[in-house]
Amino acid sequence: MIESITGYLFGIVPLGDIVFGFSEFSIIGFITAVIFTIIVYLTNPEKQLEAQKFRVEDKLEVVSLKELKIRRMMAIVCGIATAGAMLTCDLFDYALFLTLVGIANIGIVSAVKREWVLTASYQYGLIAIIATLPLFGSAGIILAKTGTLSIFELPKTQTSLLFEKIMFAAGMAGETGIAPFYAAKAEMFRAPGSPYILMIHLSSLLLIVRTVEILLTI
Amino acid sequence: MENIIYSIYHPTVLVGFAIGILSLFAIGFQKDDLHALILTDVIECAMLIIIAGVGTDLAEALILPGLVVSLAELLAVSEVLITRKYLKSKRPKPRSYRLFEEFKLPLHTGELKYNIEMEVLKTAPRFLAIVLIIYGAILSGFTGGAVIATGLLFYALSKRALGLEISEELKTMWEGISGLSGIAWALWVIGFLGFFVFPDKWLLCLLMAGLGLVIKVGSKLGLIGYIGEVK
Numbered sequence: 001m002i003e004s005i006t007g008y009l010f011g012i013v014p015l016g017d018i019v020f021g022f023s024e025f026s027i028i029g030f031i032t033a034v035i036f037t038i039i040v041y042l043t044n045p046e047k048q049l050e051a052q053k054f055r056v057e058d059k060l061e062v063v064s065l066k067e068l069k070i071r072r073m074m075a076i077v078c079g080i081a082t083a084g085a086m087l088t089c090d091l092f093d094y095a096l097f098l099t100l101v102g103i104a105n106i107g108i109v110s111a112v113k114r115e116w117v118l119t120a121s122y123q124y125g126l127i128a129i130i131a132t133l134p135l136f137g138s139a140g141i142i143l144a145k146t147g148t149l150s151i152f153e154l155p156k157t158q159t160s161l162l163f164e165k166i167m168f169a170a171g172m173a174g175e176t177g178i179a180p181f182y183a184a185k186a187e188m189f190r191a192p193g194s195p196y197i198l199m200i201h202l203s204s205l206l207l208i209v210r211t212v213e214i215l216l217t218i
Numbered sequence: 219m220e221n222i223i224y225s226i227y228h229p230t231v232l233v234g235f236a237i238g239i240l241s242l243f244a245i246g247f248q249k250d251d252l253h254a255l256i257l258t259d260v261i262e263c264a265m266l267i268i269i270a271g272v273g274t275d276l277a278e279a280l281i282l283p284g285l286v287v288s289l290a291e292l293l294a295v296s297e298v299l300i301t302r303k304y305l306k307s308k309r310p311k312p313r314s315y316r317l318f319e320e321f322k323l324p325l326h327t328g329e330l331k332y333n334i335e336m337e338v339l340k341t342a343p344r345f346l347a348i349v350l351i352i353y354g355a356i357l358s359g360f361t362g363g364a365v366i367a368t369g370l371l372f373y374a375l376s377k378r379a380l381g382l383e384i385s386e387e388l389k390t391m392w393e394g395i396s397g398l399s400g401i402a403w404a405l406w407v408i409g410f411l412g413f414f415v416f417p418d419k420w421l422l423c424l425l426m427a428g429l430g431l432v433i434k435v436g437s438k439l440g441l442i443g444y445i446g447e448v449k
Contacts, residue, residue, distance in 0.1 A: 092280055092283070096283055096287060099287045099291070100287075102291070103287075103290055103291055103294055106291075106294050106295065106298065107294065110294075110297075110298045110301070113301065113305060114305075115302060115305050115306060118298055118301060118302035118305065119302065121298050122251065122295060122298045122299055122302065125291065125294060125295030125298060126245070126254060126255065126258050126295065128291060128295075129258040129259070129261065129262060129288070129291050129292065129295065130242065130245075130258055130261050132261075132262060132265050132284070132287065132288060132291070133234075133238045133261050133262070133264055133265040133268070136265045136268070136269055136280070136284050137231075137234065137235075137238075137265055137268040137269070139269075139280070140268050140269040140271070140272045140277060140280065141231065141268070141272070143272055143274070143276060143277060143280075144271075144272040144273075144274075144277075147274075149276070
């Protein structure tokens, strides 16, 4: 089953419990995440000219270097975590990477010091915290049922994992899947210095695909 | 043994889910932001309960990363909440504002906002220093000296953090003990030589060497805290 979805398996890096596996699918995802991380590192945020409603002059929004730095760092952390999530072959490590991406997304959104942006960031944070229950809970129950968390070992067990898979998918959706909606809700595209939210969209896209692949495999 | 684990396993997981769902209802009824945040932390605890309910060694290893992740998220979201509150109140954010500001001492902020008279701030350093000094004296030798010095340093530094002076009496005594340095040195050397010259009296020599070393190391290292007082 695992070959049919992930393609040819090139090999694994057995670092104790933390197993990284290189298949065609994961290498492509990894390279995509790394390329976009480099692009994010090289990009400068654009300056915005905001039209005022009842005034003549327009307002130029400039992003200060301090604000730029924290947002860029968060975007890079998000990219690295996405790249790691592409390669890992341990269900719990994958859940940890998902949570790390969630925290980095909160950081990217909340770096804009506007009230409406911070409200959306706060609500997204609440959802992300709530989503850890199905995410880690399903990982724990999978461990209890099958005795392993390795993605290579799980397809060999005959136990039915439908309920746990549904819970894991729900946890993934709460942790990173809804991040683009909150970025849209905060109107991050309108906030000054926005291009780093590109990383939110990319990471959630890659992680959704990878989650579907994992859940079809195990 | 396994039967017991299996019989506990289901109720524990059920309890975790029940806590999670009840907290979700509570969040749904909640209007206050801070209360909602605290209730979401309850859901995190329910997650830990579910993992702990698995009850194997591997699950035990999973609890710690889960806890760290939950703490990181909680800190991030609470920082967001604090920043938003400051933006909302239109007040400029104080430069030194941090999450744990309540625990800052007058030394860091430079001002005492409230007149806090807490007895424990004055008594606890003294008590801990005395405990460490007695324990170091029992240990004797170099380790004991290091423990004594830790106690003295802790006392001096906590006094300075509270903005209090070390009493003159204590300073004089401290200096006197440091003055014993030469005698302590001699004790250590004689005790050390005694091992070779009088092997029968090993216990006496051991005590001499240990006592000499403990006074020397303790008083010398403890001086680091004293130096700060001398302007």
